[in-house]
Amino acid sequence: MIKVVHYINQFYGGIGGEEKADIRPEVREGVVGPGMALKAALGNDAEIVATVICGDSYFNENLETATSEILEMIKKYSPDLFIAGPAFNAGRYGVACGSICKSVQENLGIPVLTAMYIENPGADMFKKDMYVVSTANAATGMRQAIPAMAKLAMKLSKNEAIGSPSEEGYIARGIRKNIFRPDRGSKRAVNMLVAKLRGEAFETEYPMPDFDRVAPNQPVHDISKATIALVTSGGIVPKGNPDRIESSSASKYGKYDIEGVMDLTEATYETAHGGYDPVYANIDSDRVLPVDVLRDMEKEGLIGKLHRYFYTTVGNGTSVANSKKFAAEFAQELLADGVQAVILTST
Amino acid sequence: MVKEIERVGIPVVHICTVVPISLTVGANRIVPAIAIPHPLGNPVKTMEEEKQLRREIVLKSLKALQTEVHGQTVFDK
Structure with a gap:
C-alpha cells in the first residue's frame, strides 16, 4: 500500500x-x-x-x-x-x-x-x-x-x-532527452515547413524558451523634483467601484483622479479585489495605495509631485495577457504625462 | 504590469508581500511589504504608528528608485 x-x-x-x-x-x-x-x-x-x-x-x-x-x-x-x-x-x-x-x-x-x-x-x-x-x-x-x-x-x-x-499532461520542465526518430532531422524539418506553408498543424521540436525580462532603467536623479505615479494590482477604487472592475479575472483597469485627495478614507475608497480579505483595505485604502504619506512627502519637498492619476486593477486570476495589455496602454500615458517614476503595490 | 512600465523607460519599484512572486514576474526593484491584505499597514498598531510604518516603506521605495541596479534587487534593509 x-x-x-x-x-x-x-x-x-x-x-x-x-x-x-x-x-x-x-x-x-x-x-x-x-x-x-x-x-x-x-x-x-x-x-x-x-x-x-x-x-x-x-x-x-x-x-x-x-x-x-x-x-x-x-x-x-x-x-x-x-x-x-x-x-x-x-x-x-x-x-x-x-x-x-x-x-x-x-x-x-x-x-x-x-x-x-x-x-x-x-x-x-x-x-x-x-x-x-x-x-x-x-x-x-x-x-x-x-x-x-x-x-x-x-x-x-x-x-x-x-x-x-x-x-x-504536465507542464514542460525544460528537460531534454535524446530519442531516436524514424526520420532524419532534415526530413522532419522539411515536412514541418511544408505543413506550415499549407497552413496545416505542426509541432515544433524545440519551442523557444520564454525569457521575457526587461532590464532595469536608470535611477531617478533628483527625486525631489520628480513626478511619481501610483499603480496597484490591489484593486483600490473610488467607493462604489464606478467602472465595475471585476473582483477576479479583471478585464479592465481604472484611472482615477486624486487631485486634492490627501487621504483615502473608508467613506471615499475601497477595494474591488476578491482575492484577499478586504476588511483592512476598506477601512483605510492607504494600506494598499499610500496616498496619505506621499502627500506628506510632497509637502515636505521630498518628492516633486504625486501624479494626478492613479491606475488600478484587480490582480486576482487576471490573465497575463490582460495585465500586459493594461500596463502597456497606461505606461504610454504615464510617459506622455511626464511621470518619472512609478510605485506599484501588490497585495 | 511592472515589466510593461519598465519597458517604456520609467523606473518602477514593486512593493509586495510575496517577494518570490515578484522575482518570478520580473520586477527589478522590489521592496517587501507587511502582509497580503495590508501591504502598507498593520491594523494592530495605532493609526499614527501605522502611518509611520507606511512612510518607512515608501521612503525605502524612493531610495530604491534612486539606486542604480544591474539586475533584480530586493531592498530589504
Missing part, C-alpha cells in the same frame, strides 16, 4: 474563504475536500493517510516557517508519495503547493506532485523542480485535473518511465 499525504488550502479544506486565509497549518487524518475524488482516482494501491491544510496568506507571509511546520506534520506519517493541490489559478495556493512539494522532495526523498494552471506564478517558480500537472484556470477543471494527477502520481510512486509533457 502506497501511503499518500495530501495538501490543500483553507478554502478546499472547508474552513473558510479569504477571512480564514491567515490560519496556521493543521493536519487531519484521512481525506478532506478534493482528497475524496483523488482517493477514488488513485485506486486500491494507494491510501491518503492524512491531509494538511493551511491558509494561503499565512503560508505566503511566512514562507520559511510555514514550510518547515508543514514538513514536520508530513514527516510523522512517513508517506511514500506527496500530492498538493490542484491550485488552478490561485497564486498564493500555487506558491504554497510548489514550496511544500520542493521541501518534501528534498528532505524526505519521496516523489511529489502538484497541479495548477500554467499562468499560476507557482508554475514558473517550480516547474523545473517537480512534475506540475497542467490544469484549467478554475475549479471547474477539477474533473479533468484529478485523474491526470492520480495517473502521474501512481507512475511516479511505482518508479515507471514518465513520458513527454504532452503525453502525461
